[in-house]
Amino acid sequence: MQTLKKHVKRTLASLALAAMASGAAAQQNAEIIINADQPGPVINKNIYSQFVEHLGRGIYEGIWVGEKSKIPNTQGYRKDVLAALQDLQVPLMRWPGGCFADEYNWRDGIGPRNKRPVKVNTNWGGVEEDNAFGTHEFMALAEMLGSEVYINGNLGTGTPREMAEWLEYMTGEGKSTLAELRRKNGRDKPWKIDYFTIGNEAWGCGGHMTPEYYTNLYNHYATFLKAPSHNMPKLIASGGHTTDTSWAEHLTAHVNPIEKLAAVSFHYYTLPTEDWKVKGAALNFDEGQWISTFVSTWKMDEFIRNNKAVMDKNDPEKKIGFYVDEWGTWYDVEEGTNPGFLYQQNSLRDALVAAVNFNIFHDHADRVHMSNIAQMINVLQAMILTDKEKMLLTPTYHAFHLYKPFQDATYLPVNINHAAPYTFDGKSVPSLSVTSAKGKDGKTWLALVNTNPREAKTVDVSVKGTSVNKATGRVLTAERMDTHNTFDAPETIKPADYSANAQNGKLTLQLPAKSVVVVSLE
Structure with a gap:
């Protein structure tokens, strides 16, 4: 210092x-x-939101170590990480994915942890997923941090019933079987569910769908997502990425009724080379890759403008939001780490990339009411890195901390x-x-x-x-x-x-x- x-x-x-x-x-x-x-417009505090996926060490070791861990913890959550996130004033967290969400059955993550099924995380490293961190653990984390929640539903391998029952499990107030199951598992009162999205990257890992096909599925699933009127989450559609505006255009024109659509999501990652096979290094780069990184990240402004233009035709009153719920730098993984864990170092360059994106989001605060950097801990452009009992705050964490006064500012x-x-x-x-x-x-x-x-x-x-x-x-x-x-x-x-x-x-x-x-x- x-x-x-x-x-x-x-x-x-x-x-x-x-x-x-x-x-x-x-x-x-x-x-x-x-x-x-x-x-x-007001700069919605949720522009400074986080993304938490079952990926690498983003949850296990990063957040959750279990009550028996030698790492100091509060009910299984790392004390050092909790303190850092509380100081950051995280407004909202998105979970459980990402690509992971479209293979996730919520029932695997409830009940006694020693009886939860062990699955294989086929998207991220092929490692075992013991489901120790599920709905109750995520919601408890959100309450500890005072964060709103954004639940990503399973459209890819799930069913309308499975998705509807998950929402009922979380929000049910009466004596239904699902509400009673939640109580049996330790939670009496319903949780407040702020946002719920139907699927993730439907154009890719979520099913390789067309906008037309996905829109039909969205209408189908949204019909059966029900909760008490005072606790009905805002529903989000899985939208497009990079230059593709067809998702925003088709969804805002064909979701029925349109009141079922609070926002369309969008994903864009900053790659220094713009080549997914050789993305560029997180460290030891030259000025050529410094400027190419900013050329790449500044495209965010163009992509948002293009999507807003097509949305303005179908929604001139701007009732539907445009949520950039995955963004950040994506480099080649650190040498010696599992390629499926997406672990990368984080430098001053990442802090500047984050700040440029914040400024772009502010310029579009009339539509961009949320963004979720990928991801919170140990994955891609992370706030925090951990190594067993050790923890550090990244330059990106400090960028988020600097911008705290902009949450809900005018x-x-x-x-x-x-x-x-x-x-x-x-x-x-x-x-x-x-x-x-x-x-x-x-x-x-x-x-x-x-x-x-x-x-x-x-x-x-x-x-x-x-x-x-x-x-x-x-x-x-x-x-x-x-x-x-x-x-x-x-x-x-x-x-x-x-x-x-x-x-x-x-x-x-x-x-x-x-x-x-x-x-x-x-």
């Missing part, structure tokens, strides 16, 4: 000197104007002027990604990402209708593009304090190269 603070102080000091130098006068500062007089449009793009190796992306909002705390918040790994940026900030005297917050940066935390050095990278005062009525922020800065304005 001391090394990071020294690096930040050195960087900010050199920026200040450069700004005063005569040679810097020729380069105009970037300018940010916050339109506080034009408030937009979006404020921003104008960005004089920000030259970041260009390298024939590729170009915006050098600045910016978002602003009025937080529930009444403060005006501003988040900035400098994607250029070599050059710092000087930014003039103003807020329409008011003067700004000070900016206070935190910065996340480091000397190397792939700076990351390890179990031997778990605090190599984490946020440092940041502040700036206005001079002669003008607020200027100095952004280090490859950095995320989140500040409140006074």
Whole structure:
């Protein structure tokens, strides 16, 4: 941490000197104007949601170790992980998949753990799944974290009855057999189920369906999903991915009744190479793969815009949400690990990718009411990595922590002027990604990402209708593009304090190269 603070102080000091130098006068500062007089939609807190799948060590060891484990735990849940997630204020979790969901029978995960059937996880590594973590364990975790829940139903190998009975088991209030079974298994009161989706990636691992066929199945299954009116979850349809808008278009036109459709999901992953066979390394990459990663992740904005355009034709009142319920970086797995466990390291680059995506989601807060990064622990772009009793927080965790003030904040449009793009190796992306909002705390918040790994940026900030005297917050940066935390050095990278005062009525922020800065304005 001391090394990071020294690096930040050195960087900010050199920026200040450069700004005063005569040679810097020729380069105009970037300018940010916050339109506080034009408030937009609320940035739904669920944009900062997590995804928990039965995959690798994402649940077993990552969250659940069992009551008899030597790893300190509370009723089987790791104490260190619980504390970290509670501090993150996780608004919602999606479970049990993912591809796993479409082979999951909920009855396998209830009752005494020593009597639950052992299955084979055919999607992820071919390992045994003993179902120790099931409905009761997931719902208890959500209650410990104060999180809403998003249940992914089994369309691929399940039946309408199986899905309907699961919902009744969780929400039943009377003396039905299923409600009584839940009570027998230790839960008296029904759980609050916030969201329920019918299937996952129906275009791929969920059944290789067409949009037309899936829509017919969605109408079929949704007909039989019933719960008490005050506890009926919002129903979500499994939508498309990348450039494919046909799912959003067909679903919003043909779900009947349309009131049964709260949202259409969407999946997109950032690959440095955009080649699924050789995706690129999580560490020890060069600047060519740095910029190609941001070229890839910035496509998220284009894909959301295209899907919103087709949805606007069928749903001009914007009643149906567009949920990016799987996103994040996907690299080649770490050498020596099970390829089916999707374990990868997490560096400063991942933190910037996360922040750029947050800013994109904010720009589309009228439709994007939820996103779920893949995944919470030990899988892909994780918040937390564990190794038996050891645990560390990743740079992506710190990005989520920096952005906590944006949960349920009111979006404020921003104008960005004089920000030259970041260009390298024939590729170009915006050098600045910016978002602003009025937080529930009444403060005006501003988040900035400098994607250029070599050059710092000087930014003039103003807020329409008011003067700004000070900016206070935190910065996340480091000397190397792939700076990351390890179990031997778990605090190599984490946020440092940041502040700036206005001079002669003008607020200027100095952004280090490859950095995320989140500040409140006074």
